[in-house]
Amino acid sequence: MTADVAGDVDSADKGSLSAHIQKRFPGGFELVAKLDALGGITVVFGRSGSGKTTVLNCVAGLLEPDAGRIQLGGRVLFDSERKVNVPVARRRVGYVFQNLALFPHLTAEQNITYGLSRLEASARRSRAQAMLEQFRIANVARRRPAQLSGGERQRVALARSLVIEPRVLLLDEPLAALDLPTQSQLIADLRSWNREHQIPILYVTHSQREAFALGERVVVLEEGKILAQGQPQEVLRAPRQETIAQLAGVENIFDARVMSLQETLGTMTCRLEDSAVHLEVPLAKIEAGATVRIAIHAGDILMAVERPRGLSARNLLAGRVLSLEQQGIAVHACVDCGVTFQVRLTPGARESLHLDVGREVWLVIKTYSCHLLEHEPQ
Amino acid sequence: MNWQALALSVKLAFVVSVVLFVIGMPIAYWIAYSRWRWKFLVESVVALPLVLPPTVLGFYLLVAMGPRSPLGRLWLRAFGHSLSFTFEGLVVASLIYSLPFTVQPFAAAFRSVDQQLAQASATLGVSRLLTFARVTVPLSYAGIITGLVLSFAHTLGEFGVVLMVGGNIPGVTRTVSIDIYDQVQSLNYVSANQTALLLLAVSFLTLSVVYAVNRKVWAL
Amino acid sequence: MKTWLCLLLLLISVLAWCAPGEITVAAASDLTFALTEVAHRFELKTGNRVKLAFGSSGNFYAQIQNGATFDVFFSADLDYPRKLAASGLAVAPTLWVYGTGRIVLWVPADSPLNLGKMGMKALLDPSVQKIAIANPAHAPYGRAAKAALHNLKLYALVRDKLVLGENISQTAQFVASGNAQIGILALSLVVAPTMKDKGTYWEIPADSYPSIEQAAIIPTAATDKTLARAFLDYVRTPEAQAILREYGFQPPPETK
Numbered sequence: 001m002t003a004d005v006a007g008d009v010d011s012a013d014k015g016s017l018s019a020h021i022q023k024r025f026p027g028g029f030e031l032v033a034k035l036d037a038l039g040g041i042t043v044v045f046g047r048s049g050s051g052k053t054t055v056l057n058c059v060a061g062l063l064e065p066d067a068g069r070i071q072l073g074g075r076v077l078f079d080s081e082r083k084v085n086v087p088v089a090r091r092r093v094g095y096v097f098q099n100l101a102l103f104p105h106l107t108a109e110q111n112i113t114y115g116l117s118r119l120e121a122s123a124r125r126s127r128a129q130a131m132l133e134q135f136r137i138a139n140v141a142r143r144r145p146a147q148l149s150g151g152e153r154q155r156v157a158l159a160r161s162l163v164i165e166p167r168v169l170l171l172d173e174p175l176a177a178l179d180l181p182t183q184s185q186l187i188a189d190l191r192s193w194n195r196e197h198q199i200p201i202l203y204v205t206h207s208q209r210e211a212f213a214l215g216e217r218v219v220v221l222e223e224g225k226i227l228a229q230g231q232p233q234e235v236l237r238a239p240r241q242e243t244i245a246q247l248a249g250v251e252n253i254f255d256a257r258v259m260s261l262q263e264t265l266g267t268m269t270c271r272l273e274d275s276a277v278h279l280e281v282p283l284a285k286i287e288a289g290a291t292v293r294i295a296i297h298a299g300d301i302l303m304a305v306e307r308p309r310g311l312s313a314r315n316l317l318a319g320r321v322l323s324l325e326q327q328g329i330a331v332h333a334c335v336d337c338g339v340t341f342q343v344r345l346t347p348g349a350r351e352s353l354h355l356d357v358g359r360e361v362w363l364v365i366k367t368y369s370c371h372l373l374e375h376e377p378q
Numbered sequence: 379m380n381w382q383a384l385a386l387s388v389k390l391a392f393v394v395s396v397v398l399f400v401i402g403m404p405i406a407y408w409i410a411y412s413r414w415r416w417k418f419l420v421e422s423v424v425a426l427p428l429v430l431p432p433t434v435l436g437f438y439l440l441v442a443m444g445p446r447s448p449l450g451r452l453w454l455r456a457f458g459h460s461l462s463f464t465f466e467g468l469v470v471a472s473l474i475y476s477l478p479f480t481v482q483p484f485a486a487a488f489r490s491v492d493q494q495l496a497q498a499s500a501t502l503g504v505s506r507l508l509t510f511a512r513v514t515v516p517l518s519y520a521g522i523i524t525g526l527v528l529s530f531a532h533t534l535g536e537f538g539v540v541l542m543v544g545g546n547i548p549g550v551t552r553t554v555s556i557d558i559y560d561q562v563q564s565l566n567y568v569s570a571n572q573t574a575l576l577l578l579a580v581s582f583l584t585l586s587v588v589y590a591v592n593r594k595v596w597a598l
Numbered sequence: 599m600k601t602w603l604c605l606l607l608l609l610i611s612v613l614a615w616c617a618p619g620e621i622t623v624a625a626a627s628d629l630t631f632a633l634t635e636v637a638h639r640f641e642l643k644t645g646n647r648v649k650l651a652f653g654s655s656g657n658f659y660a661q662i663q664n665g666a667t668f669d670v671f672f673s674a675d676l677d678y679p680r681k682l683a684a685s686g687l688a689v690a691p692t693l694w695v696y697g698t699g700r701i702v703l704w705v706p707a708d709s710p711l712n713l714g715k716m717g718m719k720a721l722l723d724p725s726v727q728k729i730a731i732a733n734p735a736h737a738p739y740g741r742a743a744k745a746a747l748h749n750l751k752l753y754a755l756v757r758d759k760l761v762l763g764e765n766i767s768q769t770a771q772f773v774a775s776g777n778a779q780i781g782i783l784a785l786s787l788v789v790a791p792t793m794k795d796k797g798t799y800w801e802i803p804a805d806s807y808p809s810i811e812q813a814a815i816i817p818t819a820a821t822d823k824t825l826a827r828a829f830l831d832y833v834r835t836p837e838a839q840a841i842l843r844e845y846g847f848q849p850p851p852e853t854k
């Protein structure tokens with residue numbers, strides 16, 4: 001049916017996913033998406049109903065696009081013009097569903113070996129054993145899903161989809177139900193697995209924190225359309241993509257250098273790049289001199305017209321209002337403090353402060369309003 | 379007590395349950411998953427024996443097995459004898475009569491299995507048929523046992539259809555329910571009572587099995 | 599409101615007092631056509647109403663035993679009324695043999711068998727695979743059929759071909775549908791309007807089986823014994839007897 005040239009996938013380029021999908025639903029919703037994913041994590045970010053899961057289902061072959069073309073490495077999985085549609089079972093797609101879809105009647109180990117029935121029993125067992133160990137679930141191998149914790153279930157699902165050595169991994173809100181430490185541990189294990197395999201991973205989430213912390217790339221989806229795709233900071237900084245900024249809820253993103261760590265205080269001081277502005281941010285496992293990326297919601301910044309006193313907030317910056325703009329029911333201000341901060345306040349606040357362009361103001365930023373974005377050096 | 383009639387009924391119920399297990403699976407699978415627009419018509423036909431009086435069904439079967447129907451003629455030509463008044467005839471009649479008791483619990487059980495499990499299975503490279511065998515069937519076992527036990531019990535106690543197409547031949551078509559009826563007609567109330575009580579006990583036992591099995595499903 | 603209700607009750611009781619009597623008659627199925635006509639004439643003559651219930655004599659017997667209130671019971675089998683009389687459930691002196699049944703060989707109209715020529719030998723024809731008779735265990739016509747086969751030395755030859763109908767009507771169904779090639783049925787049934795054109799019959803010699811005496815009796819629990827007696831008396835009249843004969847019942851042997 002199709003020219004299957006999957007072969008071995010040693011170069012990231014060869015294994016990359018390119019999907020051009022058009023799919024219309026009876027309710028009127030239409031997905032039109034053209035996205036590319038190289039080896040590594042690509043976050044597909046958007047609100048619920050934006051079409052994220054539809055993208056995954058089309059790639060997996062569970063849904064047939066009305067038109068388009070999906071290619072994985074050199075292998076065409078779907079092409080509406082050439083009438084190619086490789087069945088799900090032959091696509092070699094790893095898929096971790098949002099509800100995991102573990103087989104309730106099988107043990108963790110049996111779940112993992114489920115997709116290996118074509119192998120001999122011994123090969124099956126050794127492959128499963130390796131996965132059980134790599135994903136730290138060897139101790140629960142004989143339990144059924146009902147007897148596993150949420151994190152363990154997640155790991156079993158991940159191991160089950162990876163043990164078949166898929167050419168692409170699809171993750172649908174995989175961390176939504178987990179607490180933070182469990183989340184980062186799991187991501188670390190997934191990354192370490194993928195260092196060897198270098199397959200594209202489509203990671204669907206509606207959480208902005210995950211979206212801009214994890215991805216080497218982000219694809220922003222809204223109402224079935226792709227608003228932007230690229231590096232997280234590029235996507236966020238793209239000047240005209242206001243929707244993305246709103247979606248992400250993060251208007252202020254700065255590259256900064258760690259100047260000093262105050263471990264007893266739980267903070268560290270960073271200097272924003274190309275400026276003399278210093279910010280105290282939450283302590284991270286990082287060394288002085290490293291570069292970090294800091295994100296601050298415009299709505300988290302307080303503004304005062306006189307220097308405030310007796311505040312718990314560690315960051316107090318003097319600046320000048322560059323612009324004021326009414327946006328819906330909010331007022332959007334740009335304040336120059338050496339770098340430009342975006343600040344959101346209510347029209348009431350604007351009036352009581354008698355704000356105008358050129359006015360001298362003070363910005364107050366709590367340490368915990370400064371979010372550190374994870375920074376993977378390329 | 380007529381042990382011959384009882385043994386015949388048990389044999390009939392057993393044969394019918396086994397055959398229904400084999401043909402009920404694909405029918406139930408199709409009913410559970412087909413998206414054909416006219417599927418409801420097939421569902422209605424399968425459910426028809428639930429609402430039709432056994433005498434009506436029996437009468438149609440008698441006519442269909444007779445030499446004046448094309449089906450009856452076909453059978454006659456193929457096997458040299460008519461299907462009516464034979465054990466095979468009773469099996470065929472009971473298959474139709476008990477079909478909904480097998481297919482409906484099967485289909486309900488298949489339908490209640492999370493479809494995403496089948497999708498997960500497909501992404502793991504497993505074919506539909508194997509997915510059915512490895513995921514759907516094990517997760518439907520309570521419904522499958524229910525269907526089998528119900529069709530067994532229903533065939534065991536079947537009366538109207540057997541009366542219509544059986545011809546009451548001892549050891550061939552005189553089942554236990556016919557025997558009870560004959561005894562009542564011949565005013566042998568004591569003997570009728572004994573056999574009826576036994577049938578009641580067996581029916582109670584099989585239904586208890588159904589409910590016991592249904593209480594213990596896979597957790598979550 | 600209350601007065602209206604009283605008036606209504608009064609009206610109903612007056613009507614009930616003026617109204618002609620009504621009896622319920624339980625009768626064996628083979629009487630369906632004959633007795634319907636007899637009852638109809640009786641209604642025209644007397645202005646009383648006769649409600650007819652047809653069914654298996656054995657079932658009616660069981661029902662009367664369990665408290666059913668029929669006014670007259672016409673049984674295809676003399677045994678049932680006798681048993682009722684013996685146990686005090688029916689008024690013994692009212693027992694009356696109203697007729698005797700006859701049995702016939704019957705084949706569907708499209709049958710190759712020529713009953714007129716072959717007579718009982720038709721049962722041995724190679725084209726005959728199944729022979730339908732009523733269940734001898736409890737159906738009087740079945741008992742007669744079996745006795746006739748025995749007496750004519752045919753029983754051992756045809757035993758494996760016998761299929762048993764639960765009553766004489768179902769036996770007829772087996773043959774009419776073609777599943778059995780020939781059957782032994784009641785004469786009253788094969789001359790009935792619904793069966794007359796569907797096949798041909800041959801009367802089995804009456805001396806080859808004990809006569810099938812059919813009897814009526816008034817149960818003790820009857821609600822209107824006077825009217826029940828009046829109806830039985832009418833069935834005895836030459837007019838009613840002629841109708842019964844027309845439908846295949848032989849007149850009762852004199853006195854009993």
